Amino acid sequence: MALTMYMSLTGKKQGEIKGGCIQSHESKKDKILVYQMEQETTIPKNPHDGLPTGQRIHNPLIVIKGLDVASPKIFQAVCSGERFSNVTLDFWRITSDGIEEHYYTIQLEDAIIVNRRAYTPLTFQPENQSYMDMEEVSFSYSKIIHTYNDGNISAEDSWV
Numbered sequence: 001m002a003l004t005m006y007m008s009l010t011g012k013k014q015g016e017i018k019g020g021c022i023q024s025h026e027s028k029k030d031k032i033l034v035y036q037m038e039q040e041t042t043i044p045k046n047p048h049d050g051l052p053t054g055q056r057i058h059n060p061l062i063v064i065k066g067l068d069v070a071s072p073k074i075f076q077a078v079c080s081g082e083r084f085s086n087v088t089l090d091f092w093r094i095t096s097d098g099i100e101e102h103y104y105t106i107q108l109e110d111a112i113i114v115n116r117r118a119y120t121p122l123t124f125q126p127e128n129q130s131y132m133d134m135e136e137v138s139f140s141y142s143k144i145i146h147t148y149n150d151g152n153i154s155a156e157d158s159w160v
Contacts, residue, residue: 004033005033005035007063007087009070010087011073012085017074018070019069020068033068034089035134039106040058041058042056058141058144060115063136066132067134067135074113078113078137084110085109086107087141089107104148105149108144112140113137113138116138118133
């Protein structure tokens with residue numbers, strides 16, 4: 001079962017951007033709690049025969065998080081065009097033994113925030129009452145590394 005993700009940001013101007021996570025586990029402390037993530041890589045193809053027509057395309061990596069102590073710094077980073085030397089997403093899950101396990105990592109290098117959107121779900125709808133004020137942050141990047149931690153199995157792509 002998937003749990004949540006924790007994000008670390010290191011800006012080239014602001015340095016480490018701490019989040020509001022107060023988990024007792026040391027590896028989660030001061031991280032940014034992420035509720036949703038989307039990362040898509042595609043290869044353009046000919047619609048008639050399905051064969052590739054160009055190089056792969058990395059769409060921005062998008063995270064959805066609650067507004068927290070990191071939000072003003074994220075806003076400053078998008079307004080100033082600050083580059084990030086490191087963006088790391090740590091994925092956690094519960095094992096069959098009931099233990100939390102850090103099992104997957106996505107790391108971005110030379111990233112920049114290309115979109116930031118703050119929003120509040122429609123709070124008058126009963127199904128949204130448990131939601132908080134949210135923030136969607138989109139990162140473009142020069143290099144991405146995916147790592148499955150058990151066995152340190154990784155793959156990366158860079159296009160600069």
